[in-house]
Amino acid sequence: MSISKRFSAAVFVIASLTSIPALADWALNMPRGVTDISHKVFDMHMLAFWIMCVVAVVVFGAMFISILNHRKSKGAKAADFHESVAVEVVWTIIPFIILIVLALPAARTLIAQEDDSNAELTVKITGYQWKWQYEYPESGVSFFSSLAEESRNARRLDSGIDPNTIENYLLDVDKPLVIPVDTKVRLLLTANDVIHSWWMPEFAIKKDAIPGFINTMWTKVNETGTYRGQCTELCGRDHGFMPVVVKVVEKAEFNQWLAAQVESQDVQKQLAEAPQDTVEDAEKASAKVIAAN
Amino acid sequence: MNAAVAETDHHDHGPAPGLMRWVTTTNHKDIGTLYLWFALIMFFIGGAMALVIRSELFQPGLQIVDPQFFNSMTTMHALVMIFGVVMPAFVGLANWMLPMMVGAPDMALPRMNNWSFWILPFGFGMMLATLFMPGGAPASGWTLYPPLSLQGGMAFPFLIFSIHLLGISSIMGAINIVATIQNLRAPGMTFMKMPLFVWTWFITAYLLVAVMPVLAGAVTMLLTDKFFGTAFFTAGGGGDPVMYQHIFWFFGHPEVYILILPSFGVVSEIIPTFARKRLFGYSSMVYATASIAFLSFIVWAHHMFTVGMPLSGALFFMFATMLIAIPTGVKVFNWVATMWRGAMTFETPMLFAIGFVVMFSIGGFSGVMLALAPVDFQYHDTYFVVAHFHYVLVPGSIFAIMAAVYYWLPKWTGNMYDEKWGKIHFWVSTIFVNLLFFPMHFVGLAGMPRRIPDYAVQFADFNAIATIGAFGFGFAQLIFVYVVFKCLRGGEKATDQVWEGAHGLEWTLSSPPPYHTFTDQPIIK
Numbered sequence: 001m002s003i004s005k006r007f008s009a010a011v012f013v014i015a016s017l018t019s020i021p022a023l024a025d026w027a028l029n030m031p032r033g034v035t036d037i038s039h040k041v042f043d044m045h046m047l048a049f050w051i052m053c054v055v056a057v058v059v060f061g062a063m064f065i066s067i068l069n070h071r072k073s074k075g076a077k078a079a080d081f082h083e084s085v086a087v088e089v090v091w092t093i094i095p096f097i098i099l100i101v102l103a104l105p106a107a108r109t110l111i112a113q114e115d116d117s118n119a120e121l122t123v124k125i126t127g128y129q130w131k132w133q134y135e136y137p138e139s140g141v142s143f144f145s146s147l148a149e150e151s152r153n154a155r156r157l158d159s160g161i162d163p164n165t166i167e168n169y170l171l172d173v174d175k176p177l178v179i180p181v182d183t184k185v186r187l188l189l190t191a192n193d194v195i196h197s198w199w200m201p202e203f204a205i206k207k208d209a210i211p212g213f214i215n216t217m218w219t220k221v222n223e224t225g226t227y228r229g230q231c232t233e234l235c236g237r238d239h240g241f242m243p244v245v246v247k248v249v250e251k252a253e254f255n256q257w258l259a260a261q262v263e264s265q266d267v268q269k270q271l272a273e274a275p276q277d278t279v280e281d282a283e284k285a286s287a288k289v290i291a292a293n
Numbered sequence: 294m295n296a297a298v299a300e301t302d303h304h305d306h307g308p309a310p311g312l313m314r315w316v317t318t319t320n321h322k323d324i325g326t327l328y329l330w331f332a333l334i335m336f337f338i339g340g341a342m343a344l345v346i347r348s349e350l351f352q353p354g355l356q357i358v359d360p361q362f363f364n365s366m367t368t369m370h371a372l373v374m375i376f377g378v379v380m381p382a383f384v385g386l387a388n389w390m391l392p393m394m395v396g397a398p399d400m401a402l403p404r405m406n407n408w409s410f411w412i413l414p415f416g417f418g419m420m421l422a423t424l425f426m427p428g429g430a431p432a433s434g435w436t437l438y439p440p441l442s443l444q445g446g447m448a449f450p451f452l453i454f455s456i457h458l459l460g461i462s463s464i465m466g467a468i469n470i471v472a473t474i475q476n477l478r479a480p481g482m483t484f485m486k487m488p489l490f491v492w493t494w495f496i497t498a499y500l501l502v503a504v505m506p507v508l509a510g511a512v513t514m515l516l517t518d519k520f521f522g523t524a525f526f527t528a529g530g531g532g533d534p535v536m537y538q539h540i541f542w543f544f545g546h547p548e549v550y551i552l553i554l555p556s557f558g559v560v561s562e563i564i565p566t567f568a569r570k571r572l573f574g575y576s577s578m579v580y581a582t583a584s585i586a587f588l589s590f591i592v593w594a595h596h597m598f599t600v601g602m603p604l605s606g607a608l609f610f611m612f613a614t615m616l617i618a619i620p621t622g623v624k625v626f627n628w629v630a631t632m633w634r635g636a637m638t639f640e641t642p643m644l645f646a647i648g649f650v651v652m653f654s655i656g657g658f659s660g661v662m663l664a665l666a667p668v669d670f671q672y673h674d675t676y677f678v679v680a681h682f683h684y685v686l687v688p689g690s691i692f693a694i695m696a697a698v699y700y701w702l703p704k705w706t707g708n709m710y711d712e713k714w715g716k717i718h719f720w721v722s723t724i725f726v727n728l729l730f731f732p733m734h735f736v737g738l739a740g741m742p743r744r745i746p747d748y749a750v751q752f753a754d755f756n757a758i759a760t761i762g763a764f765g766f767g768f769a770q771l772i773f774v775y776v777v778f779k780c781l782r783g784g785e786k787a788t789d790q791v792w793e794g795a796h797g798l799e800w801t802l803s804s805p806p807p808y809h810t811f812t813d814q815p816i817i818k
Contacts (some may be wrong), residue, residue: 002682012458018706026563027735027738027739027740027751028735028738028739029735029738029739030671030739031739031740035775040667041667041668041670041671044665044667044668045662045665045671048661048662048665049662049666052658052659052661052662055658056654056658058656059625059626059629059654060654061769062628062629062633063632063647063650063651066629066633066634066635067631067632067637069640070568070633070634070636070637071633071634071636071637071638072569072636072637072638073383073638076411076634076635076637078569078570078634078635078636079570079633079634079635080570080571081573081576081634082570082571082572082573082631083573083574083575083576084573084574084577087574087579087630088623091622091623091626092619092622092623094558095618095619095622099615099616099618099619099661102615102665103611103615106611106666106667106668107608107611108605109667109668110604110608110611110666110667111604113667114604114607115671123758126627128364137735154354155354155355155747157355157356157358157359158355158356159354159355161354162354163353163354163747164353164750166796168749169749169750170353170748170749171351171749181718185684189601193440193443194441195438195440195441197536197599197673197674199472199674199742201671201740204670204671205670206599206670206671206673206674207599207601207670208599208600209599210442210528210534210535210600210601211528211534212527212528212529212533212534213528213533213535213601215535215600215601216601220783227394229740230742230745231742232433232599232673232674232675232742232743233438233599233674234364234433234438234441235441236364236431236432236441236444237359237360237364238360239359239360239364239744239747240742240744240745240747240748241747248677250430288660
């Protein structure tokens with residue numbers, strides 16, 4: 001979209017901000033997500049949001065009634081009341097009660113989020129400037145996940161490529177993390193250089209990947225699909241260009257995929273270890289390895 | 294004996310002639326003026342940086358700047374706006390008003406006052422010079438988290454030393470304010486008779502003295518990690534990068550209140566004046582301010598819920614953070630109760646004060662949501678946070694500073710400002726500031742991280758709107774400059790009281806006040 005088109009679109013939106021149907025296509029809110037935790041988080045978010053809306057209506061309502069009626073131009077005479085311990089106590093206690101209403105479910109959700117016991121699968125995530133490494137320690141599979149090539153080309157300064165023509169611009173990788181559905185997966189996080197942060201909005205999980213330390217979080221996804229997020233801790237020049245993509249598949253498909261990874265990793269290992277004194281040797285050796293597999 | 298005579302004689306002189314007046318001055322009014330002009334200039338520098346950021350974010354794709362320069366802009370924008378605009382502007386207001394409000398002849402330590410101002414231009418000269426250094430200005434965010442900040446080039450030590458200078462300046466300014474309020478109040482002005490602007494600054498000054506050294510310590514450790522082989526924050530040497538975040542935010546959270554408490558004071562002066570009614574709960578306002586200041590020391594880790602802290606830690610910081618909503622709520626309720634059944638008029642200072650109460654509260658609402666740790670995992674480091682803290686800082690602190698300037702400008706200059714243009718300034722600013730920051734809530738919730746130079750196309754429309762808002766808000770501030778200059782050059786003469794409902798010592802002085810005021814202390818009954 002050109003600048004002028006973008007501008008006219010923006011002007012149109014400003015003009016129609018009051019009409020709800022026009023906003024229907026706009027993402028205004030947090031996704032409800034695809035895990036039990038993300039549903040809890042979403043509900044917590046909406047509860048807090050609506051409580052804040054009610055408080056806003058009451059406080060701003062009183063204020064606007066006052067602004068409309070108690071003005072000198074309408075002949076209002078200033079009253080002379082001030083200092084009331086009773087009133088102060090009331091408007092201290094009511095917010096306190098509201099906060100308790102929020103704090104209890106929040107604490108319960110937090111406790112559930114932190115319980116990473118009984119995981120069935122472990123994945124280690126390492127942040128690099130600027131890509132992610134995923135490792136499956138139980139099977140020895142390990143690979144890097146970087147920004148997909150189409151996005152990489154389009155995002156260059158003055159690339160001349162319209163980002164709108166690229167599918168999942170900046171939210172696509174060459175090799176996504178793959179995990180099975182309905183399985184509690186423990187994610188271990190660390191980093192190799194600076195602090196990164198791994199965020200998957202649809203799972204409602206985000207944690208910092210810190211060099212020299214290992215952080216833990218977990219997820220259990222209820223629906224298969226491809227989910228997208230981004231690095232959320234400023235990590236240098238290309239912080240905006242290291243997306244997080246997770247493919248959630250059926251358990252059987254996951255096992256197949258993992259076996260294939262193990263196999264291809266073995267091939268590469270053998271290739272690396274085969275004697276390669278000359279070019280011909282290397283070619284012969286690779287032919288042998290490939291034939292053997 | 295002779296010295297005493299010379300001292301008395303000295304007081305009869307007006308300001309020194311020429312430019313040297315401003316270099317050598319020890320007069321609180323001159324120094325206040327210097328601080329305010331400095332803040333205004335920095336406001337436009339920091340604002341220009343914000344416009345670079347918003348221009349790049351106008352549409353997806355990289356069109357204008359390199360990502361590294363973009364990161365420099367976000368970093369420098371924050372440093373300039375916090376240390377160069379909001380803090381100096383409030384110190385300027387304090388300089389001008391505190392002695393006049395407590396009935397003192399000047400600040401308690403006038404020479405140190407001159408020094409604490411004149412450090413600032415040099416500190417910022419050094420900081421802004423990094424923009425022209427090989428490797429570019431610092432680009433690790435104003436929080437300077439290691440190890441990223443340690444990757445900085447030549448700019449890094451310059452930034453650290455400039456933060457040291459700004460810290461020294463702030464500490465000296467704060468000591469001066471404490472000394473003035475504690476020692477130079479007029480006879481009869483007990484603590485519980487002080488105007489609220491004096492009270493909020495008194496508490497703010499203590500916060501400054503408490504936490505600026507902590508920041509100095511944190512950045513010094515960064516410096517030694519980088520150049521002298523220490524490993525405070527490097528895991529490889531037995532250090533911990535998260536420890537930096539704890540130390541930084543132990544400074545950083547009280548700093549947030551340093552930026553907002555004087556605003557509460559300003560608004561608590563203005564609303565009673567234009568409602569022509571006493572502040573509803575003076576003492577509860579004082580206690581609420583003190584409670585906020587105390588709580589600010591025990592909530593720092595809510596900035597770092599995602600670093601992987603123990604469950605008990607997260608619960609503690611969540612509950613403590615939520616508690617802040619109570620004294621803050623008390624303040625907002627008191628302002629509304631003060632307006633209730635008053636006889637209000639809506640001159641520009643009142644408009645800005647009401648705008649402050651409404652939009653600061655919006656920032657407060659998102660603040661309560663952010664306090665909830667389980668949900669903060671979703672909000673953290675997204676544009677939702679950007680929307681939150683800009684709501685409390687721009688239509689919060691900045692609006693309060695604007696309100697204060699309009700409120701006291703007739704007192705300072707002796708001339709009324711142009712009310713029509715003042716009101717236009719308010720309404721244009723308010724419309725565009727919401728256009729700028731409100732859509733950020735939506736893109737943040739929809740998944741846009743902060744501090745990124747380019748974004749996925751689904752965030753495009755709200756970002757375009759925010760950019761339009763940014764340019765509108767930025768250019769609207771030229772109206773402010775116009776109004777200030779026009780007022781300096783002349784206008785309808787202001788009375789001593791200026792505003793019909795104004796009470797307090799500063800309104801007993803002539804407009805403009807003489808160069809030296811209250812050489813004989815007034816007596817408060």
